[in-house]
Amino acid sequence: MEPVERLYLDALMEDPAVPERSLRPQLLAGARARRRPAAPTAPWAEPYAGRVAAMDALLASAGEDDWSRVIVEGWTLQELVAHLAAKDGLLAASVGAPVLGPAIGATDSLGRTADVQNYERARSPEQTRRDWRAQADALCRHLADLAPGTVASVDGLDAPVSDQVLARCLETWVHADDAARTASLRLPHPIPEHIHPTADLCARLLPWTMLLSGLDGSGRTLLLTLTGPGGGEWHVPLGVADAAGGGAPDAHITADVVEFCFLLGGRGDPGSFPADLEGDLALAHDVLNTAPALSGP
Template sequence: MEPVERLYLDALTEEAAVPERSLRPQLLAGARARRRPAAPTAPWAEPYAGRVAAMDALLASAVDDDWAREIVEGWTLQELVAHLAAKDGLLAASVGAPVLGPALGATDAMGRTHEVQEYERARSPEQTRRDWRAQADALCRHLAGLSPRDMATVDGIDGALGDHVLARGLETWIHTDDAASVAGIRLPHPVAAHVEPTADLCARLLPWTMLLSGIDGAGRTLHLTLTGPGGGEWMMPLGVRDAAPGDPDASITADVIEFCFLLGGRRPPETFPAELSGDLDLARDVLRTAPALSGP
């Protein structure tokens, strides 16, 4: 199986991964039959496509109780999937891909989320799942003809298309984990080849998360080491306009998966497990402000 086709549902075939109350063993054969591999797309977009396939594999196993259970932000699983469809649709609109679901009215993330959630409340959970997957697949196929260096604007944020797509992959990964945690399911992480570019995006966002939190890191440099498959080392200038890093003022070493979840707002900065050295106040500021861009 190609890495991009590694579906989370494979983990559900292991006895320890099956929760007691909802994803019953007798449902697994049907769920495996309903799973679909990632849509064909550009190689640089495969981290996103892989997370879509993983979420879809998890949804294939959901029963009525799972769809009605609150996951995050007060949203049920069905409303969470509608939220993902809404944000995928905003990126699709920015690059000229088909926008599915209700007519595009609001162009901000929460406004569009409310539109799509209202539309999907009149539909069955399985229809919502198909609508979200169709939107994600349409986006993936359109990305096959584009460059990651193309520019896109989503929710008022201008940036390289490749970064927007990695952000969609990170959010889909985070929300897949949200849903799995509520269901009591243990899922494998993405393959290292997909973790690496996601971690790189998270590292490059640190100057912006600091600035958005009221801290200007101009002239300061962070040596960031992320361990585990897909990790690496970064010498990060902490000013958004800094042209190049200098000598490191502070160093942070942490697990790459945990770091991605910190940026995604799923790990408390105050207790985040990391080795710090150099300017400890600066290192703590980096960790404290890291989730600044996370949201619903």
């Protein structure tokens, strides 16, 4: 499967300087030997399954020092992987898939994360990695027989399961990048066929990120042009109840598709985000400034 093979670390791009005690030497040898393909799932869930496989390849040969290194949010790599397992488990519970790890007590992301992290701290990092991958694979297999429009609820937000899974794809992608950057590695991006639906979700979230930030874009429209493999063009009505329509947009934003996805994922400074803006510049800046509103730890 050539598209899935593209997600593995064979294509790792190395930075010029290799820091002392980097996990790169083990990664390139060990991850290739121990990599596991993406779990079988529904076509619309393949972007998520691909990022799980890529993250797992990154983790395959992490050493003891790597697992205890702080990555983001004050979390070590082991705690970060437990966080991913926690959120995957909440989605699994919502759609009737198996939930692994401790029994669900807290049903919000932060509470469930704390429960799973406490559970995994008593286990080895390799056990945590296996727990997370088993949870992700169980979810993928369950999705194979699920209609994409099935409503799923995570953190009180009801949405089609296909959108919830794309949100899991984006978060897994962002956190895999967090872990790779901490180790001075750069993971290859997903294939364009996986980037495009993720970017589509990000575009459709813009009315909600504005509303969550206290701005109502009703009656205004944005032309969003995302460049690079997997990009495209979206005519976005900025009110959550607005119907899609034609006509001249009020503002136009042109940006790199990967950078835009990462902005929605909470990475990057909206104030200095590299984009070409046209039309109502105040509106365009409002869109960019509020874009990360739905991102969380």
